[in-house]
Amino acid sequence: AQSVTQLDSQVPVFEEAPVELRCNYSSSVSVYLFWYVQYPNQGLQLLLKYLSGSTLVKGINGFEAEFNKSQTSFHLRKPSVHISDTAEYFCAVSGRVTGANNLFFGTGTRLTVIP
């Protein structure tokens, strides 16, 4: 079965500093990996995805993530954060489930950017 662990529930970081949000997954089959962002009182928005190919994936708003199969990780990074990046971030893994494709979500990491 697929599962996702987000190692940090809260990450405070100063504006213009770099940030890394950690995600580890477990799966017995080939995986697709995703990061979603949720701004206050809104739905989830797709930030980036890894399906195949290059292990470094670039997304919207300057974020990128690196798929590491040997470490079963998919950490999210940004070299310089802005106040507007304050939000909750969810890592998700997809797997082949009979009947439909499903996503399994981590518990989320709340990123707070400090002015």
Add this chain to the structure above:
Amino acid sequence: DAGITQSPRHKVTETGTPVTLRCHQTENHRYMYWYRQDPGHGLRLIHYSYGVKDTDKGEVSDGYSVSRSKTEDFLLTLESATSSQTSVYFCAIGAGGLYEQYFGPGTRLTVT
């Protein structure tokens, strides 16, 4: 929000009453999903649909039922609401074989 609407956006109801939440899409996607979001749990799948009248259970389906009579509408029913079902409910649609999902704006449900 990729052509997904949810109604109502907010609802307060009493324990024991039935509640129906509606998800409507204009994208003609085959797959639709209902999740609930609770602090410390992330998003958990309640039910999903892979076509008209084709539905299946997710991780936390007890106390919930769904129906899909048209491609564009997916209804979630709480048969007899309980306080433990106080949550934010999100609908999502599947973009086909690439597994990514797109989410609606959510419904905040409070059961008193």
